[in-house]
Structures are given as structure tokens and as C-alpha cells.
Amino acid sequence: MDLPISLKQAFPLARTITLPELSTSHELWNNSKALVWLHLHEKQTIAQQVLALKAVAPQALVVVMSDMPNDMEALAAFSMMAKAYSNTHAGAEVLLNIASVVEQGGIWIGESIMQKLLGNGAPEQQKLEKALGKWSNLLTSRELEVAKAIAIGLSNKEIATKMSITERTVKAHVGAVLDKLQLKNRLQLALLVKDS
Template sequence: MMHYFCSDGMEIPMGLAKAFPQIQMVDQRSTLHVSSGAAIVWLHLRPGRTVGQQVQALKQQVPGAYFVGMSDLPNDLEALAVFSVMAKGYCNTHAGAEVLLNVASVVQQGGVWIGESLMQKLLGMPPAAPQLDMVAETWSGVLTGRETEVAKAIAVGATNKQIAAQMGITERTVKAHVGAVLDKLKLKNRLQLALLVKDR
């Protein structure tokens, strides 16, 4: 199994270098030809672009590889966005070699490394309320066009600032839309919204 680290300007993290001494640097312009499942690309996620944009661009250049998102400040919404674009794992950029070896082992065996924090939140979530079951298949029909755009952007990990820039509106307006979406769908937070929207 080959390992590659993709980043704009960051050197290979110490944990990756220790876990995989033969790891190579690649950038967003690299095109690699690898057999399906024969390589893992560790992608250093950058602020300013959505996770979807970053992963999809690299998938076109390395179509046969597995992808693991690496974040300097991991959070559950970003993790969901990573998994929504079919990446195989998500972890801290500065994780230790032992953790990274575990991630690689799970990914190589066809699994997904979801991380303890997100797993606990997903397992600890209460069952969906009856009204949520009713809107699960038609959630967008409950929302306005703008609210649907905001909901879909949240599902791929966009921040309020990114959504505002994409839609040409203020962050304050985005916050108002988010509040309306959560209220209409009877959800408590963005994580629940992302889970509802991401597969539909």
C-alpha cells in the first residue's frame, strides 16, 4: 500500500512520517496512476474551500486511491462532510503514528475510520422525533429555496462565512436561514441537519 500526503504548504506531519517512512508528498496538481485500493491519500484540509471541493478535485487526479481527511481542528460537521464525499477516514493532522497505523489498517480492510468523538455522538443521539420521520424523505419541501441551499451547504461542511460568500448574502442572513431550517425541521443542531440532508 502506497501512502501520499497532499497539502498546500505543510510538510509531512511527524506522525505520518514515522508511521509510513516511504510516504510521498503530492499537491493538488499531481496526477497519480494507482490501482484501485492500492494507495491512501492523506489530505490536509484547508479553510476557505469546502471539503467536497477539496476531495472531489483530488479524486479526479487519483481515482483509484482511498482518501483520509486530516484536520488541524477536527469537528463533527467537517467529519460528516468528509464522509459525504466517500472518503474513508477523518483524523487530526497531528495524530500519533500508532493512531495513523490503526486508521490505515481499518481503511485497507475496507472499513471507515470515523473517530471516537463522532461515533459517541451518533450512538448517543436520541431516536428521531415522529415529525422528523415524516419530513425525512421530503425535508426540502418544507423549506424555501434559499433555506434548502443553506441546508445542502451545511451537509457538505460549509461554514456560515463560506455559505454567505457562495450565496452573496451576509453571515447574519445565513444565521437567520439556519435558525429557520432547524426550527421548521424540529432539529436541535447542525449535526442533526447534516445527518438528515447528506444522504438525500
């Protein structure tokens, strides 16, 4: 797979390396705090891909890149200790900014997820949590299991497989959870679960 054009522009010395190639130089990567740009593919979950990379390069600073980024995928990446999450097609300037933040020990959170964390309803969520008290008491055991699966970034299909139920049943549970907790979307639910 070729490097994205903007990645080549930002980092002319960067090169594509497969996991098997990376694992052959295991000693080199074992203690390295190298910046690794992990381009996601659809054949494995984010967790599987990040864990495979971390097994070979445990100290690597992982930036997860997605062709079709979304907030739930970003949360999954951060739950796997990624240092950043980015669109594969982000411009060279953005990629340089990401690298700068991560190499200085920071975490790069994209604008979309940052707005959701800070701007869209954060005070409302705090009021809601106080009103609800212990939110998990409002859910059935199956709904709680679905909520926890959402918090780690699993899709409805992955939740259905994990719980041995249909995707339709998962959708029903998700709807019930959002309704009971008066939340607007899966992102708010994931944040609520992660914060408790």
C-alpha cells in the first residue's frame, strides 16, 4: 500500500511497512518511541490492529488513520491508547501538527470530537448525570452489556456477534439505552460509560 500523498509531503523519509516486516526488526522497535501512522483496514477491528502493532512495538506512538473517520472509531482508537486519530486524507500541515503534539507527549483529538466533548451539551450531560445518579441502575443487564460494548467502540454487528444476538436486537437495546439515559447518540453514551 502506498503512503497517502499528504503523508509523503509532510514526512519525505516516511515509508510503508507491513506488520510482518515490522516484527522482523522487533529489537529495533521494542524500546523505540517512534511515531507510527497506522492506516486502518476493514479486515480487523481497531483493537486487533493496534494490539498487533503494540505487540511488536510497545513503545510506539500510534497515530490511527482512517479513510472514513467517525467519532465512534476515534473513541475506539483512544481506548486502545492511540495518541491521535486522523483522516487518512488530512493535509500535510495537519499531519505535521499532529506529529508535533504527539511527539511532545500530547494527544491529538480532532475538531469534531473535541466539539462534542467540550461544546455540544457538556453542561447538559453533567446535569443529566446528577439527575440520573448511578446511570447503570437504570439499565437491564443486557442493556448494560451493550452500553459497555459501545464504549469500547464495537459496531452493532460486532456486538451482535459477541452477545450471540441479532443486529436488530442490538439496535433495539441501543435505542432503549439512549432513551432511558436521555442521550442523543452513541458518542454521548460512550463518554458516559468511560467516565464512570
